[in-house]
Amino acid sequence: MDSWGYWDTLAALEWQVELGADEAMLDDPLDRFDLPTPVAMPKPEGRKAPAGAPTPAAPARQAAPKVDAVAIARQMAEAAGTLEALKTAMAGFEHCQLRRGARNLVFGEGAPSARVMVVGEAPTRDEDTQGKPFVGAEGALFDKMFAAIGLDRAKEGAEGVYVANILPWRPPQNRELAPEELAMMAPFMQRHIALIAPDVLVVMGNDACAGLLGRRGVSRMRGNWGEVAGTPALPMYRPGFLLRNPAAKREAWADLLAIKARLA
Numbered sequence: 001m002d003s004w005g006y007w008d009t010l011a012a013l014e015w016q017v018e019l020g021a022d023e024a025m026l027d028d029p030l031d032r033f034d035l036p037t038p039v040a041m042p043k044p045e046g047r048k049a050p051a052g053a054p055t056p057a058a059p060a061r062q063a064a065p066k067v068d069a070v071a072i073a074r075q076m077a078e079a080a081g082t083l084e085a086l087k088t089a090m091a092g093f094e095h096c097q098l099r100r101g102a103r104n105l106v107f108g109e110g111a112p113s114a115r116v117m118v119v120g121e122a123p124t125r126d127e128d129t130q131g132k133p134f135v136g137a138e139g140a141l142f143d144k145m146f147a148a149i150g151l152d153r154a155k156e157g158a159e160g161v162y163v164a165n166i167l168p169w170r171p172p173q174n175r176e177l178a179p180e181e182l183a184m185m186a187p188f189m190q191r192h193i194a195l196i197a198p199d200v201l202v203v204m205g206n207d208a209c210a211g212l213l214g215r216r217g218v219s220r221m222r223g224n225w226g227e228v229a230g231t232p233a234l235p236m237y238r239p240g241f242l243l244r245n246p247a248a249k250r251e252a253w254a255d256l257l258a259i260k261a262r263l264a
């Protein structure tokens with residue numbers, strides 16, 4: 001096994017503290033490989049089987065039935081006729097392990113009448129804590145970017161922008177989403193898009209591109225319109241990337257102008 005470095009170990013510890021771990025179980029680490037071999041306990045005396053009786057067969061182990069999480073998600077998503085029902089269905093979907101480490105289900109924000117729907121990747125710590133997509137410094141830049149083309153998630157209709165994430169639960173240490181996670185949550189996002197019925201979709205970040213457009217590589221994909229279920233879809237950098245790479249803001253500005261032109 002690779003030995004963990006200082007930063008990996010610190011990140012793992014921070015993650016546990018975030019999940020609520022607030023004390024160590026023991027003062028010193030316990031090497032469980034070095035414990036004395038347990039002494040075999042004598043079997044309790046039971047009624048002896050008569051000599052020559054057949055040994056009872058051990059009960060057969062039942063293999064756990066394999067669940068088709070994607071099919072279950074599809075069924076639950078298709079039955080949801082409103083955004084509220086979709087949120088309830090997602091909250092009741094138990095097959096995505098990410099929900100276990102998350103504080104909140106981050107569903108979406110904005111007016112359902114908005115013409116533009118942004119699909120981001122997944123909540124980070126701030127979103128997980130507040131239960132809303134794109135908050136904190138990344139959210140502030142998100143709002144500034146869309147304000148520059150006259151859109152606001154607090155407004156309705158032509159002035160509004162609706163935002164949700166491809167995954168509603170925070171992945172540990174904001175890791176990349178796994179293909180199985182994207183596949184099982186895709187039916188919910190497809191339904192989400194159908195219920196909002198936007199004129200334009202903005203697909204923000206690699207995980208969102210993988211989930212909706214089937215591939216990663218936002219730096220190559222951005223600026224090129226694709227289509228998701230008949231709706232024009234534009235891949236874009238997420239604001240967090242732009243905060244770390246200000247030189248890419250020029251390209252993001254060009255993408256925002258392309259969205260504005262599409263809406264005209």
Ligand code: URA
Nearest residue numbers: 120121122123133134
């Ligand atoms: N916050 C979100 O809600 N989504 C992202 O993709 C990034 C940050």
